[in-house]
Amino acid sequence: MPIADEFYLMTHDDVSGDSRLHAKAVGFGLAAALLAELCMLDLVRPAAEGVAVRNAPPPPDALAARVHGQLLAEPQLHPVRDWLTFLGLSAESDIAVRMTAAGALQLVETRRLLSVQRRYMPVSVNDAAWPTARLIGRLRRQEEMSVEDRILAGLAFATGLSTTFAWDDVRGRKLSSIIAVLDEPVRVLIAETELAVSKAVAKLT
């Protein structure tokens, strides 16, 4: 399963499909997860001066290809935070659409008095709970973690998700050692996500 899909499952309730984070944090976190997917394919490289993109054939996945195309279409470098904001505007629904096509989510319509409420709900509660359970288990048992798991752990911390799972024992030294082995671009991405989420807390708008 792509990183962004797993992070979507982590950031949403495994039964109701409701978000576990506030809207800005979900947007930033999922945008970062999408960029992380492209990082893993070596197509983009987040750095201090901006997100560099490699002109290469588009990846097979349609959403990843679209994001790659959006990066290629920009005439200049943009800072990581601007990409997080921009991609964050639509990341949640884009990923939900991809996951629905893959059969992980289903669009459920509930009739209300005047409107129809649409929401994405996990098809299988067990599958939806798996990424979080796997990550927490590996952190607790201090097992070897894959690069993807490390990125997910970093994003969970960056978005504040770790506090809802009471991962506080994982913060601090252990967490920094989990992230430290990641490549520089991914670490920049995680740090910028954390910064964007914190700035959203400190701001009125």
Add this chain to the structure above:
Amino acid sequence: MSAPPSSALSSALAADRLGSASVASFALTAAAPLMVIGGVIVAGWANVQVIGFPLGILLIGAALALFTFGYVAMSRHIRNAGAFYSYISQGLGRPAGVAAALSAVLGYNLLQVGLYGIFGAAGSGLLAVMFNVEVAWWILALVAWLAVTVLGLSRVEINSKLLLVVLVAELAIVLLYDVVFLANPADGVSFAAFAPDNLFIGGALGAVLTVTVTAFVGFEAPPVFAEESRDSRKTIALASFGGLGVMVFVYALTAWALTVATGPDNIVAQSQEHAAQADLMFVLAGEHLGSFFADAGNVLLVTSAFAAMLSYHNTVARYTFSLAREGVLPRSLARTGARSGAPVGASILQSVIGLAVILVYAIFQLDPFTHLFFWLGMTGGFGVLLLLAGTSVAVVLYFAKDKRGESLWTRVIAPVVSALFLIWAVQQTVRDYGTMLGTGDDHAARWILPGLYLLVAVIGVVWALVLRSTKPALYAAIGKGVEGGKTEVAPAEAPKVGV
């Protein structure tokens, strides 16, 4: 920052940015004109017993306009949600910056807590007039406290459009009152309120100046939005000067109209008579407009006090959060709610302080209007005056190192004149603090309240020096706000971000 229009990213982000009108309305909603005149200025007349507040408003308005030139110029070069302390850090050094940060937390805290007093006093007066029920002020204050606490933790901001509607309604009713007051003078349309003789009175001038500065609190908000504004050069300047202009016009006109309605010689006595319920304006207007317009104004005063209370609560909480994340305050205050995105740690601290103050005032049966709203509110205003003076000096020193393309007027003349005026105002206030509180110089509060700033300033400087020797990286980042905060996930070399 500017990018060719062909960029999908740039145009999507630009669509989200704020224009001058939105930024100015954020500033004015925290200001609440009815509360400023009906609460702050009327209480000023009652306690200081000087007629010349309208002239004081013009004087402070002019000083703040001069101040704004340098202040807005700083916002073009330093982006931070905690404008005062980050400017002071950059201009006067980090120890002064930490002292300013703690003073700001204290000052805005006092302003917020003081609002529980006017809400309780005006609310219980309103219930008595409209429904003939007697409710103790502190019960209403506790209800407001509970609402503020819950809304603060769930990060609910009152919808900005609703705030704007209430603000427009307030302005309309204030201007209607002004017309009525001026049309029905007690003894001719007198300009005595603007006569220097009625302001420059030894032992009272400083009190008038601080009360007036308190009335203008909120005008300093626009630079906080620099990063989210459409055009950081024009938007913030326009919002700052525009907001200040509206405030000066409405406040000076209304304060003067009130003196005309009562007759300049009676304004002090009338204010004293109505201070406890904060209803002087409404009683006077009711004589000519009938009870509907009087009650409408009274209701708006109570609702705007609540809106201001919540807005200040959230402002203080965000400010505290930024300082905690930066490492200047304890890290536990940087705790946030994942689901709400609220600065939970800081918000709880603010609520605990509010509850403690309300309970102390209720138990010791202190007066909510005089001892809570006025004493603590004015002490908060004095803190803002200190920050304004410090920031003026910081502007001069900041641009002395590097002109950064700013004009002589903006970086030297205007800030030097405003610094001299504001420092003089601070000195006058310290001298006249007893007059302002209405206690004379024998009461301990006269020294304790302004002395709090000296205390936190000393703590701030000492703490900054401790940080310098123990945590140099943290010390170096002071004044950068959230940007400066280091966390476990930061890469060894934190990404440099363009300012």
